[in-house]
Amino acid sequence: RLYHILEAGKTTDRASLIFDVSMTLLILANVVAFALETVEDIGTAHAVWFDAFNLASVAVFTVEYVLRLWVCTEHRPYARLGAAGARLRFAATPMMVIDLLAILPFYLSFLLPIDLRVLRVFRMLRFFKLARYSPALDSINRVMWQERRALGAAIIVMTGALLVSSTLLYFIEREAQPEAFGSVPAAMWWSMATLTTVGYGDVVPVTVAGRMVGALVMLFGLGMFALPIGIIATGFSHEIHRREFAVTWGMVARVPLFANLDAEQIFVVMGSLEAVTLPRGTHIAHAGDEADAMYFIVSGEVTVERGQGALTLTEGDFFGEIALLQKARRQHTLIVSKDTNLLKLSADDFAVLSRRHPEIREAVLAVARERA
Template sequence: MQKSIKNIVEINDNKLSRYFSIFIQFLILLSVVAFSIETLPDLEPQTRALLKYIEWFSVIVFTLEYFLRIYVADSKLRFVFSFFGIIDLLAILPFYLAFGVDLRSLRALRFLRLFRILKLGRYNRAMNHFTSAIKSAKEEILLFIFITLILIYFSAVGIYYFENEAQPEHFSSVFDSLWWAIITLTTVGYGDVYPITVGGKVFTFIILMIGLGIVAIPTGIISSALTKSVDNK
């Protein structure tokens, strides 16, 4: 029995497994659309009731799916703490927690329902390739994140010394300067905080050039890892 359920619940080439995966994907999309419609003002009571029934049905199916996946897993504990195991739990947890929580806290809990859309990653081959690529390049990505954090800090310190006297309201401390450093290194540049001194402008130009390179680095790392992942499949 366990083997039969596993052939259906997990992704296989048999017909029942394909039907099950299509049904779950459809239900995920339906629940996400229902969640979005709930935010519309002045909904009819009948519409709200229908959305509630969709939510109940979705949670029942997702809960059953979650426990079936635990039942057929080779290592149950490993599945529970895996990426998709946690996503599956977060997809249903808000519904059950809402019964014992003050109504004013429901908005924050309802936001967690959006984790359901991440369940689609289990049924998408491209997403599986992406996950494999991230895992294979995790050391390079962690190194990149570490270097980026250092650059952000040094940028905040640099602009603080250039602009503190000229704009004490915007660059009153290194911590206030971090916002400028982040939006500049990421080349977003909202324009709410910008340098006015000559030294600050030259320093900003240098940081922008570094930022352009920083944006390109992870793209190259992930692209290379994705190519390897696809070739290995």
């Protein structure tokens, strides 16, 4: 039970959802408190409150940490290992290390005579506990890892540009501005701000030659930008759409009507289907509306209100086909009776699809006849 609340991830469980939301809020409050405490006025005036809040937070996080460690034996992959082994291995996962770093400094401050101010920095690490709640961060990490070679090349190009530009500016400007361009490392500060198009303006070339080289460096910085974008942006967008694609594919493959389609045909059908998620109680259509689409139920439940009593449709069923086959108006009112995932197939796409796969049209007709 506790394991499910702490680790389940899915927000279907009420207790799990409450836990996740309150932990997120506590983490954010910690980060805000950390930032405010560094403001001299506020930090000293309310020092007691900050300390109390910190103490409470550490307590909560410690309990959380210990509980996570306790229940980790439930984790399937660790079932094989002994309880101690499973816990040790679990404690070494990146998320648990971050959790430990978020609380450890507090305890260390009792043991070691370190400056408290330095320890306080580690409180900021609590923010990274949030990583547990965002699956998209995984995508970013994976993309960074996959593209590490391309990113490395971009860094080499960038470093080369940095070296050339700061060396040139050092030679050109060192007479005119010895304090800003007096050495290559000093010139690098300007180069870096220009190549990344940050452009502080605290250090700026003043000679004609320096400005001409400066203009070239700006232009190069413009092109520079394109490299990480080409790498991260396209990689990231691929990653996201690959995941969406997999989800839709899985939904289509689960509809019995499409069970006999091969991979290529599913791909074609996917283009015509639109995934729709509807909360309980939504009216999909009213009797008498114009019919422009039929629906497949991926999960959930839909009620058809007919004169002769309501019909309940569940996972794998489809509806709305009668009106579509005869280009007529809706005959029944359709209500979502449980939160439902639907695939919507418009009338036009149905026409195209039934021309390509007469057997699908036949199957739809057969069910329609049965229901009539």
